[in-house]
Amino acid sequence: MGHKVALVTGASSGIGESSARRLHDAGFVVYGAARRVDRMAGLAAAGLHTVALDVTDESSAEKAVADILEAQGRIDVLVNNAGYGSYGALEDVPMAEARSQIEVNLFGLAHLTRAVLPAMRARRSGTVINISSMGGRLATPLGAWYHASKFAVEGLSDTLRLELRRFGIDVVVIEPGLIRTEWGAIAARKLRATSGSGPYADQAEAVATALDDGSRPEAPRSSPPDVVARAVARAATARRPRTRYTAGFGARPLLLVRRVLPDRAFDAFITRTSGITSS
Numbered sequence: 001m002g003h004k005v006a007l008v009t010g011a012s013s014g015i016g017e018s019s020a021r022r023l024h025d026a027g028f029v030v031y032g033a034a035r036r037v038d039r040m041a042g043l044a045a046a047g048l049h050t051v052a053l054d055v056t057d058e059s060s061a062e063k064a065v066a067d068i069l070e071a072q073g074r075i076d077v078l079v080n081n082a083g084y085g086s087y088g089a090l091e092d093v094p095m096a097e098a099r100s101q102i103e104v105n106l107f108g109l110a111h112l113t114r115a116v117l118p119a120m121r122a123r124r125s126g127t128v129i130n131i132s133s134m135g136g137r138l139a140t141p142l143g144a145w146y147h148a149s150k151f152a153v154e155g156l157s158d159t160l161r162l163e164l165r166r167f168g169i170d171v172v173v174i175e176p177g178l179i180r181t182e183w184g185a186i187a188a189r190k191l192r193a194t195s196g197s198g199p200y201a202d203q204a205e206a207v208a209t210a211l212d213d214g215s216r217p218e219a220p221r222s223s224p225p226d227v228v229a230r231a232v233a234r235a236a237t238a239r240r241p242r243t244r245y246t247a248g249f250g251a252r253p254l255l256l257v258r259r260v261l262p263d264r265a266f267d268a269f270i271t272r273t274s275g276i277t278s279s
Contacts, residue, residue: 001155005029006236007065009055009112010082012039014181015131018229019079024048026233028077031068048252055082055108065115077236078116080109081131085146085187087207088194098145105149110156117169124168129235130157131228132173134251138258139267141274142191142200142207161243172235173244177224177251184211205276223248234236 005025010016011032020032022045032043033053040050051067054060068075086093088268113128120126135143136150154173161171178184188211189245195204214222231245258266 003027004076005031005067005068005074006079007031007033007075007112007116008079008081009033009053009108010131010172011043011050012036014183015176015179015225015228015232016079016081018225019081019232021046021228022233022237023077023079024231026237028236029072031064033064034082048209055111056103058111058253060148061108061111061115062112063162065112065119070118075116075119076125077127077129078112079129079131079232079236080102080112083109083131083149085143085183085190087143087146087191087203087211089200090144092195092198092200093145100150101145102152105146106152106156109153113160117164120169121167126169127172127236127241128157128160128164129172129174129232131232132157132175134175134177134246134254136173136175137255138270140207140270141203141276142195143153143187146187162190170235170241171243172241174228174235175244175246175251175255177230177246177248177254178214179225179228179248180214180216180222181225184214184222188212203276210275221249 005215006028008016008020008030011020013033020030024030031049031051032040033051034040035054037050039051044050051064053064083105086097101245109130130153132153133150135147136154140145155172157173164171188208191204191208228247230245235245246255258268261269
């Protein structure tokens with residue numbers, strides 16, 4: 001009962017799985033959460049707890065949190081990692097898919113945060129770590145709804161930090177760059193299916209190719225998910241964590257370029273680096 005307890009969503013692969021392992025190594029009692037428990041067999045074998053959780057279902061979120069509190073008496077760290085990338089031209093993406101993107105990446109995060117806050121407030125301590133993206137500070141072509149969700153996560157996190165400081169609760173944003181996970185391949189597949197034909201086809205293929213290239217196991221222009229997991233562990237164990245951590249290929253330099261370039265100059269830069277040619 002004396003060990004600190006962490007809950008990590010989206011723990012079946014990638015950043016979530018790596019973060020769960022890092023926190024376990026740091027001495028936390030870790031609960032990895034995902035919709036499919038069978039995909040977390042490796043975590044269970046390593047001594048971590050696993051729990052079924054659909055972040056878009058409020059009752060699922062509340063039950064998962066209640067079960068952990070019943071077993072452990074506390075949740076010290078929440079890592080809101082569950083999410084995906086929905087890519088496609090705004091004109092092409094069905095509004096049902098747009099709502100799904102916001103539901104998972106933003107409202108899912110909010111469901112879990114709301115569920116853990118009463119116990120954290122009662123203890124007057126805790127850390128909420130929201131996995132955003134460098135895509136929460138800058139935009140790339142054909143990712144309107146993904147970027148909208150991550151820009152919203154940034155704003156929500158800033159507001160939460162102001163609300164929760166008086167209760168001793170820290171709110172941290174992690175902004176990954178290009179990370180080698182299945183995320184890129186899934187986003188590329190969605191992009192080709194949505195905008196692979198029609199007026200945005202050339203743009204779609206260029207961006208999808210870049211997404212695919214970055215998700216390959218040995219991709220030189222991306223980083224392994226453990227670089228993000230290390231940032232998560234630093235934030236979770238710091239006495240006074242930073243409000244934001246960047247991690248992974250491209251994140252720090254691209255955010256710097258975004259700060260110093262005017263909008264149209266940055267647009268031209270992103271268009272070139274995305275491999276999109278002028279029509």
